[in-house]
Amino acid sequence: xxxxxxxxxxxxxxxxxxxxxxxxxxxxxxxxxxxxxxxxxxxxxxxxxxxxxxxxxxxxxxxxxxxxxxxxxxxxxxxxxxxxxxxxxxxxxxxxxxxxxxxxxxxxxxxxxxxxxxxxxxxxxxxxxxxxxxxxxxxxxxxxxxxxxxxxxxxxxxxxxxxxxxxxxxxxxxxxxxxxxxxxxxxxxxxxxxxxxxxxxxxxxxxxxxxxxxxxxxxxxxxxxxxxxxxxxxxxxxxxxxxxxxxxxxxxxxxxxxxxxxxxxxxxxxxxxxxxxxxxxxxxxxxxxxxxxxxxxxxxxxxxxxxxxxxxxxxxxxxxxxxxxxxxxxxxxxxxxxxxxxxxxxxxxxxxxxxxxxxxxxxxxxxxxxxxxxxxxxxxxxxxxxxxxxxxxxxxxxxxxxxxxxxxxxxxxxxxxxxxxxxxxxxxxxxxxxxxxxxxxxxxxxxxxxxxxxxxxxxxxxxxxxxxxxxxxxxxxxxxxxxxxxxxxxxxxxxxxxxxxxxxxxxxxxxxxxx
Amino acid sequence: xxxxxxxxxxxxxxxxxxxxxxxxxxxxxxxxxxxxxxxxxxxxxxxxxxxxxxxxxxxxxxxxxxxxxxxxxxxxxxxxxxxxxxxxxxxxxxxxxxxxxxxxxxxxxxxxxxxxxxxxxxxxxxxxxxxxxxxxxxxxxxxxxxxxxxxxxxxxxxxxxxxxxxxxxxxxxxxxxxxxxxxxxxxxxxxxxxxxxxxxxxxxxxxxxxxxxxxxxxxxxxxxxxxxxxxxxxxxxxxxxxxxxxxxxxxxxxxxxxxxxxxxxxxxxxxxxxxxxxxxxxxxxxxxxxxxxxxxxxxxxxxxx
Numbered sequence: 004x005x006x007x008x009x010x011x012x013x014x015x016x017x018x019x020x021x022x023x024x025x026x027x028x029x030x031x032x033x034x035x036x037x038x039x040x041x042x043x044x045x046x047x048x049x050x051x052x053x054x055x056x057x058x059x060x061x062x063x064x065x066x067x068x069x070x071x072x073x074x075x076x077x078x079x080x081x082x083x084x085x086x087x088x089x090x091x092x093x094x095x096x097x098x099x100x101x102x103x104x105x106x107x108x109x110x111x112x113x114x115x116x117x118x119x120x121x122x123x124x125x126x127x128x129x130x131x132x133x134x135x136x137x138x139x140x141x142x143x144x145x146x147x148x149x150x151x152x153x154x155x156x157x158x159x160x161x162x163x164x165x166x167x168x169x170x171x172x173x174x175x176x177x178x179x180x181x182x183x184x185x186x187x188x189x190x191x192x193x194x195x196x197x198x199x200x201x202x203x204x205x206x207x208x209x210x211x212x213x214x215x216x217x218x219x220x221x222x223x224x225x226x227x228x229x230x231x232x233x234x235x236x237x238x239x240x241x242x243x244x245x246x247x248x249x250x251x252x253x254x255x256x257x258x259x260x261x262x263x264x265x266x267x268x269x270x271x272x273x274x275x276x277x278x279x280x281x282x283x284x285x286x287x288x289x290x291x292x293x294x295x296x297x298x299x300x301x302x303x304x305x306x307x308x309x310x311x312x313x314x315x316x317x318x319x320x321x322x323x324x325x326x327x328x329x330x331x332x333x334x335x336x337x338x339x340x341x342x343x344x345x346x347x348x349x350x351x352x353x354x355x356x357x358x359x360x361x362x363x364x365x366x367x368x369x370x371x372x373x374x375x376x377x378x379x380x381x382x383x384x385x386x387x388x389x390x391x392x393x394x395x396x397x398x399x400x401x402x403x404x405x406x407x408x409x410x411x412x413x414x415x416x417x418x419x420x421x422x423x424x425x426x427x428x429x430x431x432x433x434x435x436x437x438x439x440x441x442x443x444x445x446x447x448x449x450x451x452x453x454x455x456x457x458x459x460x461x462x463x464x465x466x467x468x469x470x471x472x473x474x475x476x477x478x479x480x481x482x483x484x485x486x487x488x489x490x491x492x493x494x495x496x497x498x499x500x501x502x503x504x505x506x507x508x509x510x511x512x513x514x515x516x517x518x
Numbered sequence: 519x520x521x522x523x524x525x526x527x528x529x530x531x532x533x534x535x536x537x538x539x540x541x542x543x544x545x546x547x548x549x550x551x552x553x554x555x556x557x558x559x560x561x562x563x564x565x566x567x568x569x570x571x572x573x574x575x576x577x578x579x580x581x582x583x584x585x586x587x588x589x590x591x592x593x594x595x596x597x598x599x600x601x602x603x604x605x606x607x608x609x610x611x612x613x614x615x616x617x618x619x620x621x622x623x624x625x626x627x628x629x630x631x632x633x634x635x636x637x638x639x640x641x642x643x644x645x646x647x648x649x650x651x652x653x654x655x656x657x658x659x660x661x662x663x664x665x666x667x668x669x670x671x672x673x674x675x676x677x678x679x680x681x682x683x684x685x686x687x688x689x690x691x692x693x694x695x696x697x698x699x700x701x702x703x704x705x706x707x708x709x710x711x712x713x714x715x716x717x718x719x720x721x722x723x724x725x726x727x728x729x730x731x732x733x734x735x736x737x738x739x740x741x742x743x744x745x746x747x748x749x750x751x752x753x754x755x756x757x758x759x760x761x762x763x764x765x766x767x768x769x770x771x772x773x774x775x776x777x778x779x780x781x782x783x784x785x786x787x788x789x790x791x792x793x794x795x796x797x798x799x800x801x802x803x804x805x806x807x808x809x810x811x812x813x814x815x816x817x818x819x820x821x822x823x
Binding site: 044045047048050053054055056105117123126130132134135138182183186187201203204205227228230231233234237238240241291320400401402405421423434440441517 | 548549551553554555556557560561562563564565567569571572575599600601607610611614664666669670673674677680683685702722763766769770771773774777778780781784786
């Protein structure tokens with residue numbers, strides 16, 4: 004009988020001892036020139052070539068140097084590791100690499116290193132996930148230690164834009180360590196240097212005092228993965244974390260009133276729109292959508308300005324054509340369809356649907372801010388015009404994307420598009436409106452022609468005219484209900500000076516402490 | 519006893535293999551990894567190239583044969599997202615999860631068993647009512663909400679404990695308490711009801727009437743018998759413990775296996791999800807097997823069948 008009580012006491016004692024003996028690592032000290040950034044998902048591999056994750060791109064811009072950088076305020080391209088870029092004829096571009104820059108391990112960051120990075124990316128054997136950003140390149144040739152010629156497959160107007168995704172890696176280290184070694188250590192030429200990475204805990208970076216450009220004001224940068232938004236906000240208020248992203252719109256006021264932090268917003272490239280299955284790609288789609296009057300009725304029924312004002316609290320940028328106003332080629336003179344429920348009803352009646360219409364409305368979590376509320380607002384607006392919309396919500400963006408590419412999206416889709424952070428109209432028109440693209444639910448031959456022309460024309464003025472015509476076709480045919488460009492909402496500690504950027508890449512190397 | 523142990527371990531191995539097969543099939547039914555690994559902005563070419571490179575264009579039975587072949591060598595393949603062996607990624611995180619689970623279980627036992635005994639001993643008094651209401655409210659609170667509330671009170675308002683993360687014993691307090699409050703009620707209620715059963719039996723009356731001290735009656739005579747079902751429940755609770763750990767780790771950004779699994783499921787990182795499910799299944803099965811063996815040791819009738 005004695006065994007039981009003693010046994011229990013023993014188990015408890017062992018557990019308590021094990022607990023007490025667990026090594027308590029030193030807590031990260033605060034107030035020692037260290038800024039902590041919390042991101043919603045964990046870092047993927049440290050190799051910039053082998054991921055396409057937003058949280059990884061943010062890290063990449065701190066440790067590596069893209070060939071071209073983007074000004075966080077103006078959104079314009081500016082030199083990165085490349086000093087200059089100029090076209091030599093139709094297909095060849097000359098890239099001058101900055102002189103005397105070294106990788107954090109001492110390897111020279113010259114034209115050879117850039118060529119190595121591009122070649123390794125294009126080599127299919129390497130299976131790099133980031134390869135898609137390089138497929139426009141036919142070949143790269145070293146002309147002298149700091150001059151590289153890049154030849155494109157076709158005339159390609161977006162070379163400068165795409166060079167923001169080319170992040171050179173040190174060839175010797177990469178060859179010696181291979182994928183596994185590159186996955187756990189980051190060695191670039193960027194403003195911060197890799198110190199340590201404990202997965203799930205933190206990535207620790209320190210200022211690169213030899214950086215060629217403006218050196219960061221803050222010495223240490225720590226990136227922590229915190230999935231739960233409520234936990235992120237609690238950390239921000241407590242001061243354990245200084246910067247968080249993707250603050251839910253309904254938490255903005257709460258954070259601003261806390262006195263510990265405030266929310267700053269910046270318009271980003273990502274646009275939100277209501278896609279209409281005009282082409283009838285999904286066999287279950289309502290045939291009524293083939294009638295342009297019905298599509299116009301939908302556009303006039305939805306109160307986009309109301310959604311911006313009441314759900315997003317003004318934090319969005321109206322787009323008249325569904326192209327981002329920040330993208331090259333946006334037609335600033337275009338007029339968005341007016342909110343007019345009476346007109347919507349009239350158009351529906353003309354089309355023969357005076358008694359109403361039932362449609363599906365699909366949406367998904369992950370990229371459209373407050374997507375449930377926005378979808379419900381659209382549902383309410385449509386109902387007032389006599390259209391019954393059934394909402395289907397998807398939690399997994401992967402499942403949802405597959406439905407999209409296999410033509411199973413149904414009548415209406417509340418969707419968003421980030422354009423790969425490439426600030427050009429082509430990056431939206433091709434995938435969403437070209438009849439040959441897997442995510443497109445539109446079929447207008449005249450529009451296809453304009454999109455093709457835009458992709459193979461290099462002259463900027465000519466391209467602007469092409470895209471103006473293209474956007475007019477989208478509005479005439481009402482292929483989508485144009486809505487708005489989103490904002491990035493960042494929660495920032497009261498002692499920190501930082502502005503969120505239009506390309507959703509937070510630049511902590513531009514942050515500084517308030518005096 | 520030896521035959522009993524061997525039989526239980528044999529069954530456990532079969533269960534673990536079953537788990538591996540089911541995980542393989544469920545993941546492939548639920549996900550197409552190429553659509554998750556690449557952003558929605560990707561072109562058709564990119565998607566097809568990746569599908570080929572990853573071997574997802576092969577028929578499912580072929581993929582399954584490869585999977586089983588490697589599984590038998592203890593190899594789950596490399597993580598799609600982190601380019602590291604999946605097993606290594608799991609083992610790297612395992613100590614944190616075990617630390618949290620054991621701490622949670624230890625606190626739960628330390629609270630639940632004394633309270634259960636006390637409630638039974640002082641049945642129908644204020645103490646009993648207090649203990650029972652503690653159990654009911656503990657069971658009613660969703661673990662997610664409880665975690666956030668504890669953060670708000672102890673980390674944001676009182677500033678006595680860290681909000682999230684790991685590294686010191688202080689970091690362990692809130693997550694372990696959250697997990698414990700989720701586990702304690704069922705253990706407490708079971709201890710109480712078993713104790714009540716036992717305390718009504720003849721041998722207890724005999725012990726009392728021959729003048730045995732009450733403390734000895736409670737802990738030596740009664741608890742030992744009540745412990746049999748309590749130990750079984752503790753074994754079964756390991757499953758619940760792991761489920762609770764998923765939520766607790768997520769809320770507290772605790773760097774354990776559970777947070778890794780959650781992000782891997784979202785990323786369709788099959789190798790990691792498969793490895794994690796397999797190892798966690800081993801843990802749960804092992805805990806249950808140990809509990810069975812412990813019960814057999816407490817009650818020799820069981821192993822004699």
